[in-house]
Amino acid sequence: MTASPSPLRPSALALLVTAVAAGVLCTAAVAAAPSDVRVPLGWFSLFGVLLLSLAAFAVTWLTRSSRLLRGRIAALNADIAARDGHIARLTADAARDTAARTAEAARLAKEHAAELERLKTAHRVELDLVTMTELADRERLGDELRRAESGRAAAMAAAANAAGRMQALATGMLADLREMEHRHADEDVLGDLLHLDHRTAQAGRLADSIAVLTGARSGRRWAKPIVMESILRGAMGRIGGYQRVRLHSTSDAAVAGHGAEGVMHALAELLDNAANFSPPTAEVHVYVEEVPAGIVITVEDSGLVMSEVQLRRAEQAVAGESLDLAGLSGTRLGLAVVGRLARKHGLTVSFRPSARGGTGALMMLPHELISRTPAEAGPAPALVAAPAGAAGARTGEPGADHGPGPRGGAAGSGGAGRAKDRTRSPQDDAPDAAPTASGARPGPADGDPRTGDTGLPQRRRGRTLAAAHPEGPEAAARAARTQGAPTGASQSAARFGSFRQAVRGASAQQPTNPPYPEGNTR
Template identity: 55%
Template sequence: MTAPTHPGDRPSLRPFASALAVTGVLSALAVCAAVAAAPGPVRTPLAWGTGAAAVVLSAAVATAAHALHTARTARRRLEGATQDIGRLLRQQARSTEEASREQQRLIDELARQRTELTESFAAERARLDQEAAHELDRLRQENARLTGESERARRERATALSATSNAAARMQALATATLADLRAMEDRHTDEDVLADLLHLDHRTAQAGRLADSVAVLTGARSGRRWARPIGMESMLRGAMGRIAGYRRIRVHSVSEAFVAGHAAEGVMHALAELLDNAANFSPPTAEVHVYVEEVPAGVIVSVEDSGLVMGEVQLRRAERAVSGDITGLGGLTGTRLGLAVVGRLARKHGLKVSFRPSARGGTGVLVLVPQAILTGPAPAEPAAATPPPVSSPPAAAPAAVDTAVVHESAAPPEEGPAGLPKRHRGRTLAEAERARSAPGTAASGTAAPRTAPAPGAAKARVARFSSFRQAVRPSDPGPRQPDPAPPAPMAPDRRAGSAAPGPHHGTAPADLTAGPARDAVRDGRTAAAPHTPAPDEPAGDPSSGDGRPTGPDPSHPHAHPEGDTTS
């Protein structure tokens, strides 16, 4: 298979035609001459033979001429190809030489640049190492400085917390001593104006004590006192109400016979006081806050329902996070947002569960579950020492009344500390220690002397004066109010002899919850049955109960809670 020829390299037909024409002419002349010279009988065969020979000769000559021309053309092409190959070889040699020179130049340039880059990198590395060493030294110094500042801040924080705890403890002790002094003054004075001022101071002091307890809770110090005996839920609610400013608007619809263990009573009471104060503060000034108590298998549920604004999603999440007890730091607290944080600390300490929900009264409802772990039965009565029979006195409504101090089995003569201040033994209140100190004859024998009962005439006069005082301190009725679906039974206090119970209206004096029997039952840890004369606007309890305590809510009401079962 031959390579195709280019259009310019194709053989020309002119030489082939010339050779064919010349050969044909000469052959024709020779044939004609031979035929003419031949005799007649052989002319015809001779003519055919010589003609064929002439044709063959012409073809052979033409073929030879074409082959010769083709050979010449191939020779010329070969010579041209040879020249082209030589030229290409020369060009390749030049290109190879140039490539070798360029390669060497690039290798030299690469080596030079690599050397320069190596030197530059080494210098840059040395500079960076030096800067890193300087920066490391600076960071070490800064770390040492910050560590010192952090340690100093921790020490200052610990010192501040310790100082705050000590200040809160001093405030608690001062509030307790002030309350004891006010109680003694309330027992001594019978003038209505003086008694009103003392009751007002008693209530304010109780609120200051609650604030000191809140500070103590937030700083991790011991809050309040540890009760030696279990406290009933009724007394817990009364004690919590006596520690807030808006106690007149609190309505307790049902109570429980459960008792809270003494070690947790103060914390639960403080948490309830904070929730009641929060509900009263965030409700309209004339709106009431309703409290319901229900016993469930898991414990006791205390429900606080207000008529204030419903919390939004953000506020609800913030409140739930505050009462969960997960936040233990003080960074996010403000001076006006301490209540829920205190509730969270106390809930975490005593195992309380606090949750929020919309209230059927248009506001927010708070559910507090007091677990069974801190619930107990009433404490057994302590054996009392032989004392004269108590002097019976007519029913009285004044806070200052006859009471008998509880005799402790480990009663000992009171000791005096520096500056002549009385020392209180564990399980005794400061008021009892002061009374024992003021009665050396009875203190030496380990028994508490009963107070001298006032004359019957004086008691009646005090009843009349205090009844007029209660009518005087009642605020004006803001207007007609729609009654509840079922009128709740009044909350019955744990009374001492001759003390009044809080009524179900706005006009209840602070003495009923602070200086009155509610504070006695919670502060001194004692209750005493006594005859009770109801106020003009106060329904009387069942006299068969002995202490005027109602038997429960109205039986016509299907549930103690207006919304039904609070556990659903």
């Protein structure tokens, strides 16, 4: 079939064979036929041969074509069957694959679900664990915080307590030293005592600083206003380089007792700063200026010039805005202390470059801290009683026409009251304070001194003051200032009298005897 794809050649061959055979037969027939029929016979036989050939060709052609087509049909059928089979196989494969895939997907989904569940559980467990840990941590931290807080509070309290005790010790020691300074006339001993005094004052300042920082009570409370000069000297006495401090003050104002210690302490810290940050030989100058808003104390050194940043930092430190101790450095307590004190007493502290080349610190005392009256009483608190006593007697003498009785009764109590104020020292909660005052009350009226066991006159506390100037120390001092001193003999007599009265039965430590005759002979 495929060997003869076209039926043309066999058809042509059949045509040729038929034509040759029929031609031969026809030729023979024609040759055998009589000559008269030869020509028509020739024509008919030719025509017949042609027809026969054509028929043979057509038959062969058709046979061959049909055989060819049958073959192709069979081939196509087989092909179709094969394709059908293939398709069926593919379909089956696909179905199998699908099934397999579905199964796989189901399995995976199950696995995924299981994994998810497991993870969820694990996560929950983990979360619980973490939460619990966190809670425990938080609790622990809270505990630690509380412990730290209470530890801090305890430490602060302990420090405050220790500082308070050191303050008390220092104060007591200063008083003892003053006592000894009065007792020992030897200059060498006095020099040593003054040295110790100075050291103790510095130690006291440190204790004060710690007390201020730990929020303890400030060390001393002065019952009376302290004049400015004493404030300045009290402040400079507490620093190491006090000999380099020069005071320039003509102010007669006084600082109220409740604020005096704070002002002195703050000023001491500023002075200490100024002295520490200037050359060891440079002087530190202190000026006092009264302004409408109060009093400005300026501390000027000629040491290091503070930069803008340092100035700002210092201002911040003394602003006293934060009360925590976190920003403290171990060695620089001064400005923090100043800040605390400034906040407590309403002081205003600022810094600026000084005209002397260094830094100037300005501290302004508000009016609330300033009182003026007691400044009239005497040049310095330490001097109040004695000079006033002498002066009081001086003025008392010319008016001696009225007897001592009524005057002593009326004014004596006033004098005694003042004496009480004056002699009461800040921490003086001792029960003997009140008896002292009342004991002084009878004053000049009862002339008999009490005699003790030894038979010697015994001085009662507070009595001398009241006795020496019955009209009171302030009045006496005022009078002394306004009135010129009386002349000669009367004045001497008055002084002698008051002095004698005042020291009658006085303690032996006061060397009072020699000058009397001198006074009389003038």
